[in-house]
Amino acid sequence: MSDKRIFIKGNEAIAMGALAAGARCFFGYPITPQNDIPEFLSKAMPDAGGEFVQAESEVAAANMLLGAAACGIRAFTSSSSPGVSLKQEAISYMAGSELPGVIVNINRGGPGLGDIGPAQGDYFQAVKGGGHGDYRLLVLAPGTCQEAYDLMIESFDLAFKYRNPVMILGDAILGQMKEPVEPWKPEGINPEEGKDWALYGASDHSPRIIKSLFLGEGELAGQNQHLREKYEAMQVEARAESYLTEDAELVVCAYGSIGRIVKSAVRKLRANGKKVGLFRPITLYPFPSNELLELAKKGKRFLTTEHNLGQMVEDVRLAIRTVADSEFFGFMPGNLPTPDAFEEPILAALERK
Amino acid sequence: MNLYQDVIIAGFGGQGVMLIGNLLAYAGMEQGLNVTYIPVYGPEMRGGTANCTVVVSSEEIGSPIIHRPKSCIVMNRPSLDKFGPRIEENGLLILNTSLVDLELAKGLPVKVVPIPVNEIADSLGNARLLNMVALGAYVNASGVMPLQAVQGALGHVISSHYKHLIPKNAEALQAGADYKP
Amino acid sequence: MKDELVFKRPEVMADVTMHYCPGCHHGVAHRLVAECLESMGLVEKAIAVCSIGCSVFLYNYLKLDSVEAPHGRAPAVATGVKRARPDNFVFTYQGDGDLASIGMAEIMHCANRGERVSVVFVNNTVYGMTGGQMAPTTLIGQKTTTCPGGRCRDREGAPIKMAEIIAGLGGVAYCARVAVDSVKNIVKAKKAIQKAFEVQTQGLGFGFVEVLATCPTNWRMTPVAANARIAEEMIPYFPLGEYKDVTKEGGTC
Numbered sequence: 001m002s003d004k005r006i007f008i009k010g011n012e013a014i015a016m017g018a019l020a021a022g023a024r025c026f027f028g029y030p031i032t033p034q035n036d037i038p039e040f041l042s043k044a045m046p047d048a049g050g051e052f053v054q055a056e057s058e059v060a061a062a063n064m065l066l067g068a069a070a071c072g073i074r075a076f077t078s079s080s081s082p083g084v085s086l087k088q089e090a091i092s093y094m095a096g097s098e099l100p101g102v103i104v105n106i107n108r109g110g111p112g113l114g115d116i117g118p119a120q121g122d123y124f125q126a127v128k129g130g131g132h133g134d135y136r137l138l139v140l141a142p143g144t145c146q147e148a149y150d151l152m153i154e155s156f157d158l159a160f161k162y163r164n165p166v167m168i169l170g171d172a173i174l175g176q177m178k179e180p181v182e183p184w185k186p187e188g189i190n191p192e193e194g195k196d197w198a199l200y201g202a203s204d205h206s207p208r209i210i211k212s213l214f215l216g217e218g219e220l221a222g223q224n225q226h227l228r229e230k231y232e233a234m235q236v237e238a239r240a241e242s243y244l245t246e247d248a249e250l251v252v253c254a255y256g257s258i259g260r261i262v263k264s265a266v267r268k269l270r271a272n273g274k275k276v277g278l279f280r281p282i283t284l285y286p287f288p289s290n291e292l293l294e295l296a297k298k299g300k301r302f303l304t305t306e307h308n309l310g311q312m313v314e315d316v317r318l319a320i321r322t323v324a325d326s327e328f329f330g331f332m333p334g335n336l337p338t339p340d341a342f343e344e345p346i347l348a349a350l351e352r353k
Numbered sequence: 354m355n356l357y358q359d360v361i362i363a364g365f366g367g368q369g370v371m372l373i374g375n376l377l378a379y380a381g382m383e384q385g386l387n388v389t390y391i392p393v394y395g396p397e398m399r400g401g402t403a404n405c406t407v408v409v410s411s412e413e414i415g416s417p418i419i420h421r422p423k424s425c426i427v428m429n430r431p432s433l434d435k436f437g438p439r440i441e442e443n444g445l446l447i448l449n450t451s452l453v454d455l456e457l458a459k460g461l462p463v464k465v466v467p468i469p470v471n472e473i474a475d476s477l478g479n480a481r482l483l484n485m486v487a488l489g490a491y492v493n494a495s496g497v498m499p500l501q502a503v504q505g506a507l508g509h510v511i512s513s514h515y516k517h518l519i520p521k522n523a524e525a526l527q528a529g530a531d532y533k534p
Numbered sequence: 535m536k537d538e539l540v541f542k543r544p545e546v547m548a549d550v551t552m553h554y555c556p557g558c559h560h561g562v563a564h565r566l567v568a569e570c571l572e573s574m575g576l577v578e579k580a581i582a583v584c585s586i587g588c589s590v591f592l593y594n595y596l597k598l599d600s601v602e603a604p605h606g607r608a609p610a611v612a613t614g615v616k617r618a619r620p621d622n623f624v625f626t627y628q629g630d631g632d633l634a635s636i637g638m639a640e641i642m643h644c645a646n647r648g649e650r651v652s653v654v655f656v657n658n659t660v661y662g663m664t665g666g667q668m669a670p671t672t673l674i675g676q677k678t679t680t681c682p683g684g685r686c687r688d689r690e691g692a693p694i695k696m697a698e699i700i701a702g703l704g705g706v707a708y709c710a711r712v713a714v715d716s717v718k719n720i721v722k723a724k725k726a727i728q729k730a731f732e733v734q735t736q737g738l739g740f741g742f743v744e745v746l747a748t749c750p751t752n753w754r755m756t757p758v759a760a761n762a763r764i765a766e767e768m769i770p771y772f773p774l775g776e777y778k779d780v781t782k783e784g785g786t787c
């Protein structure tokens with residue numbers, strides 16, 4: 001297998017996955033720790049026949065994405081936490097206008113300027129909407145460089161399937177680490193994708209208006225009802241990795257980089273005969289609530305661990321609330337997480353009974 | 354056979370710790386293994402302290418970040434202070450005795466391989482080869498993979514501008530592996 | 535005697551009643567855009583980027599493929615549209631609050647990059663849709679709901695002259711300021727809009743036309759008095775004319 005694999009950073013895997021998925025427009029703005037993405041694409045995107053723009057701000061970059069998405073072109077933008085805050089305006093408009101763009105957030109420490117290290121402080125922002133109004137993004141949380149590549153490809157399919165913005169939520173660990181990745185290209189991307197709604201000049205269709213303003217009586221309510229039905233339909237996309245949960249007494253819930261770091265802790269505890277397992281949501285919206293509930297019904301106990309003050313734990317608790325609860329351990333943003341940091345809290349939760 | 358090794362490589366910026374981390378991980382991939390490499394920088398672009406962690410395993414790798422590594426390549430004094438005490442018991446410490454007093458590592462419950470990498474690099478005619486000397490010593494002492502695998506991967510991590518220096522780098526790796534304290 | 539129709543609605547304009555107030559110049563500006571699109575054969579190629587303000591409903595009046603941009607971001611959205619569809623004709627239509635205040639960064643950089651898009655900038659010195667607040671182009675002494683004592687240079691700064699600023703940017707191929715308060719000026723305005731469209735279709739660069747316009751309601755004036763104010767107060771501060779035209783310089787930007 002070694003001959004097919006390339007050794008790349010998570011950020012590069014994201015950029016290469018997007019190109020493989022047929023992304024033809026990228027709009028970015030420098031911010032650490034995601035700079036490898038625009039740097040890579042400044043050459044690779046034009047080489048692939050696409051457009052690369054370093055925008056004047058994250059605000060502008062996200063709005064450029066809105067424009068390209070309105071044309072039915074596979075397009076994306078990337079940033080890191082403070083920059084993603086600035087993109088929220090356009091993301092809300094894209095959700096309201098039902099536009100299929102992809103936004104990458106390489107989460108760094110916050111609040112404010114925070115630091116340039118890893119963190120998971122943007123979970124709420126990603127899965128609960130993030131901007132104004134009532135909307136949801138599909139949120140995918142890769143844990144490895146290969147998964148980053150794969151999910152980047154899938155993100156465009158999902159964006160067009162649901163005509164909805166998709167967010168890839170990574171962190172500074174995923175962005176900066178290098179791993180072997182086996183590149184692949186998806187087949188059968190429909191060249192007519194978006195043809196029935198996208199803008200390309202009213203030459204063979206009556207004029208189309210892509211907008212999020214609905215002032216007529218009942219119009220906005222109708223749009224919100226439509227969006228609600230779409231979000232309900234998205235629930236089938238929920239996905240998670242279950243690792244040694246079958247016979248586990250305690251299931252540790254963690255996503256992204258923390259998921260893989262906790263996996264090391266789980267392995268070590270297992271080697272010492274401790275019955276612990278890992279549940280790693282891969283989609284954060286839709287949240288894999290049903291799978292968690294099934295585990296709860298089997299009598300498992302739960303500990304949610306995150307690189308923040310406690311955000312995903314609310315979704316875990318919601319999922320299992322009728323039968324169980326989840327404890328929480330928050331590793332502080334600003335510190336670099338290692339498996340050792342999680343061992344003791346997991347063991348303590350296991351033994352609390 | 355299950356293989357698992359992790360190592361933190363730490364030193365000043367400019368000592369080439371990131372390059373040998375990349376090299377080791379790349380060589381591991383070429384060996385068909387799973388590998389991770391993660392750099393940790395200070396805020397400075399130049400001149401600060403730098404370290405990276407490499408994990409090499411025949412199994413799927415969980416954490417790419419390790420608090421208590423099995424091994425450590427220490428290129429300067431601040432790195433010994435920071436990482437020395439964190440090395441796993443009976444672990445391995447490759448210590449650059451050109452810049453760090455061996456006495457400082459006495460008392461650590463680890464196997465110490467003292468090696469004056471600056472002097473050895475100088476004797477090879479290029480002071481910048483010190484990183485390769487250190488990596489050679491680590492590969493030899495840990496047995497993580499054959500030295501030839503590392504030498505064979507040089508072409509993938511050294512920029513094309515320096516391709517002519519590959520034989521010299523291979524030689525430095527060998528010198529580090531061959532060094533007897 | 536048979537009646538002959540000598541003046542009709544351009545095909546691309548929807549047969550609906552506009553929501554604009556009596557005496558507002560948006561209707562005239564819309565019509566000029568429509569006439570240029572038709573005469574240049576751009577209707578089926580056009581993608582309009584609508585902005586926030588009174589003119590957000592441009593998409594209800596011009597039968598074009600259209601997208602609605604967030605406040606001030608029309609030039610960024612237009613950049614995305616044009617990069618995605620370089621063979622289409624892309625234009626924005628923006629007011630002064632949208633373009634010269636919240637969207638200042640977007641318009642400056644879009645122009646400076648020389649995006650092949652055209653911008654119609656309607657300057658009526660006031661925020662219209664939100665009810666008459668001070669705009670970046672509000673004249674000194676002009677009273678608005680947020681400068682009730684009149685705009686003061688020391689406190690609120692001087693009205694921003696966009697045409698002059700845009701003309702100084704590298705990527706701009708054509709830049710002009712026009713008015714639509716008289717037949718003579720309307721004829722000139724149409725020529726300028728056509729020029730701004732042509733520099734895009736010819737791939738020369740960014741085209742910009744600032745249109746001085748009335749807002750009788752928020753100026754608290756009758757339509758006739760508002761129209762007269764264009765020549766009396768606005769043109770002296772915002773001089774009309776072509777500020778840049780690379781086709782006359784014999785080169786591209």
